[in-house]
Amino acid sequence: MTTGRALGLLVCTACRATLRAAGATPCLCPRCGARVHPRKPNSLATTASLLASAALLYIPANLLPVMHMQTFFDVEDDTILSGVLTLIQEGEWPLALLVFIASIVVPLLKILAMTWLLLSVHRGWRGSIRARSRLFRLVEYVGRWSMLDVFAISLLVSLVQISSLATVQVGVGALAFGAVVVLTMLAAQSFDERLLWDADDRG
Amino acid sequence: MASVIVCHACDLAHGRDPVLPAARVRCVRCGAEMYRTNGASIDSAIALSLSAAVLLLLSNVYPMVTLELGGSFRATTLLGAALALYGQGYVPVAALVLLTSLLAPLFEIGALLYMLIPLRRRERAPGQNEVFRALSRIRPWAMSEVFMLGALVALVKLAALAHVIPGVSLFSYGALMLVLSALTSIAPGEQFWRWVEGRHL
Numbered sequence: 324m325t326t327g328r329a330l331g332l333l334v335c336t337a338c339r340a341t342l343r344a345a346g347a348t349p350c351l352c353p354r355c356g357a358r359v360h361p362r363k364p365n366s367l368a369t370t371a372s373l374l375a376s377a378a379l380l381y382i383p384a385n386l387l388p389v390m391h392m393q394t395f396f397d398v399e400d401d402t403i404l405s406g407v408l409t410l411i412q413e414g415e416w417p418l419a420l421l422v423f424i425a426s427i428v429v430p431l432l433k434i435l436a437m438t439w440l441l442l443s444v445h446r447g448w449r450g451s452i453r454a455r456s457r458l459f460r461l462v463e464y465v466g467r468w469s470m471l472d473v474f475a476i477s478l479l480v481s482l483v484q485i486s487s488l489a490t491v492q493v494g495v496g497a498l499a500f501g502a503v504v505v506l507t508m509l510a511a512q513s514f515d516e517r518l519l520w521d522a523d524d525r526g
Numbered sequence: 527m528a529s530v531i532v533c534h535a536c537d538l539a540h541g542r543d544p545v546l547p548a549a550r551v552r553c554v555r556c557g558a559e560m561y562r563t564n565g566a567s568i569d570s571a572i573a574l575s576l577s578a579a580v581l582l583l584l585s586n587v588y589p590m591v592t593l594e595l596g597g598s599f600r601a602t603t604l605l606g607a608a609l610a611l612y613g614q615g616y617v618p619v620a621a622l623v624l625l626t627s628l629l630a631p632l633f634e635i636g637a638l639l640y641m642l643i644p645l646r647r648r649e650r651a652p653g654q655n656e657v658f659r660a661l662s663r664i665r666p667w668a669m670s671e672v673f674m675l676g677a678l679v680a681l682v683k684l685a686a687l688a689h690v691i692p693g694v695s696l697f698s699y700g701a702l703m704l705v706l707s708a709l710t711s712i713a714p715g716e717q718f719w720r721w722v723e724g725r726h727l
Contacts, residue, residue, distance in 0.1 A: 324555065325539045327532030334534045337662045339561060341532045348701060354681070354719060361694040410683070418682055421675070427537025456535065456556050466667050470626060477623050479683060481602040481610030482593045491597075493614050501619045508666065520556065523696040525661065 327446060339511050363515040370514045371441055377506035378434050380499045381416045385427070387496030390476055395490045402496060403427060403472060426500070433469075433507045436462045437514065447522045456519050463511045469504045480516040533560055561716035568721050569648050569700045571713040574705055581702040582631060588694035588724060591681060595688045604695060630668035631706060637661045638713055648725045661714060670703040 327334060330346050337357035344350060349358040363369075374475045388400035401409070410419035436458050443455060475499055482493040531542045531551075535558035544552075547565035552558065589601035602610070604627060611620035637657050644651040651657065677696060684690045 326537045327539050328537055330539050332532050332539060334532045334537070337659045338536065339534050339715070340719070341530060355658050357659050407678065408641060411685055415682055418679060419574075424678060425548075456558075457727065460558070467666070468675075469673055470622075470669055470672045471676045473623065473678065473684065474673045475617065475679040475683070477590065477607040477611050477619075478602060478677055478680040480614065481606040482591060482600055482680075482684065483595075483687075484610060484613070493611060493616050493619070498616060498618055501622050505622065512666065516535045516556075516558075517537045524537070 326520075328361060328524070333361055335359050336363070341406070344386070359389075362517060362521075363513060366513055366515040367441060367444060370437065370510050373433060373438050373506050373510035373513065374441070377430075377503050377510060380503050380506065381434060383432060384430075384496055384499035384503050387423060387499060388494035389472070389500060390479065390494050391492045391495040392483075392489060393491075400494065403500065405492075406472070418455075422472060425468045429465050429469050430503050430507060433462050433466055433511070437507070437510055440514065440519070444518045446523070447525075449522050452519050452523055456516055459511075459514065459516055459519070466508050466511055469500075469507075474502055531560060533558055533636070556715055563717045563720055564712055566712040566717060569641075571638065571709065572642050572646065574709045575635055575642065575713075578635045578702055578705045578709060579639070581698045581705060582635060584630075584698035585695045585702060586628075588698070590677065590693050590695040590699070592691040592693055593684060593688050594691065601693065604699065610681040615716075626667055627673045630664050631670050631702065632707065633663065633664050634668055634709075638709065641718075642713070642721075645721055645725065647674070649677070650722075658714075658718070670699065670706055674700055674703055694725070 327341070333342050333344050333350070334340070335342060335352035335355060335357050336359070338352060338355040340354040342350070342353055342359065343363065348362045351357070352359050355473060385403055389406070390401040391400065392399045397424070403422075407419050407423045407427070410422065432510050440459055464507055476493060480491050480493055483489050529542055530539050532539050533556060534552035536553060536556035538553055538555045540554065540560075543549075546563070548563060550562045551560045552559055585604050589603055590606070592599055592601040605624075607627065608620045608624035611617075611623060639662065641651050641657055643652050667688055677699075681692065
């Protein structure tokens with residue numbers, strides 16, 4: 324098992340060309356012109372700070388209402404969880420499960436998994452690297468699905484803003500929730516997977 | 527240099543196999559897909575990009591959902607979703623929705639057409655590499671498939687309140703989602719550089 328690092332080779336993060344490290348890094352990719360670093364610079368610190376901000380905002384994102392709905396009969400403040408409960412009451416089980424997973428489980432899973440991955444790199448753990456890299460790819464892939472509820476809310480609001488029967492307004496929780504999605508996506512993008520394997524390659 | 531290829535996900539160096547017209551190459555250690563080529567012609571990528579452009583146009587022109595509430599009708603468009611958030615003062619969320627549902631797919635289509643049409647005539651678009659790099663940064667933020675599912679959730683929620691009529695835009699946007707995913711699997715990665723190198727640019 325020989326690594327690119329041992330051979331003095333780099334991979335371009337933009338076009339994935341393999342190139343020879345010429346003198347000082349970062350160097351420029353001969354194929355697409357991107358700046359190529361041996362590892363993403365300050366990966367751990369950047370990921371950790373983005374993740375900490377996301378974890379903090381996860382609390383208001385779940386506690387504050389994401390939507391206010393006012394009809395003739397009642398006024399309703401919906402948090403993400405109460406939106407899921409409403410769907411269950413209406414008998415829309417599959418959809419309730421979908422929203423629950425996309426909006427509540429995925430962001431939480433993402434924050435916990437990324438924290439564990441950061442910790443494992445920081446401590447230089449060598450066990451179960453393949454499983455950890457799989458976990459990272461899962462987290463990276465599912466993260467975008469958390470936007471589901473934001474899209475649903477934006478459509479609801481634009482349709483029923485002010486009509487004769489109901490008024491729907493966005494709640495401040497949506498702001499926190501959107502921030503959680505963006506921050507966790509940025510955290511996954513700034514994490515350098517190769518750090519997981521470096522612990523093993525140091526021998 | 528082409529004799530060795532390094533995995534972007536775990537840094538393992540691999541001897542490069544003879545260049546195959548269609549291949550999906552995975553890292554032996556971490557299982558990451560290092561590259562994928564399918565021998566697709568540049569013409570098919572241009573055709574898909576043009577269809578995507580037409581579908582995106584349709585999605586913006588026609589209403590996405592129409593709501594019948596007590597005899598009056600209200601319609602919303604793709605842009606309307608972001609505008610409603612903007613109108614209520616949630617500018618960052620509006621910008622996020624605008625970027626992920628409309629601007630990122632638009633940039634994806636525009637960038638591909640900008641690079642591929644000159645390439646077909648064996649020319650290099652000015653700033654091709656800058657556009658390619660911008661595209662690789664913006665692509666993760668194009669979320670048409672998530673938006674579709676979000677629209678479905680909104681429809682079901684509204685169906686409990688009023689009569690909802692799905693609009694043309696909902697279907698064209700669904701088709702756009704499929705075309706974009708087909709496009710992503712051929713055009714932007716290794717296959718793009720094969721087209722560039724095949725034309726000795």
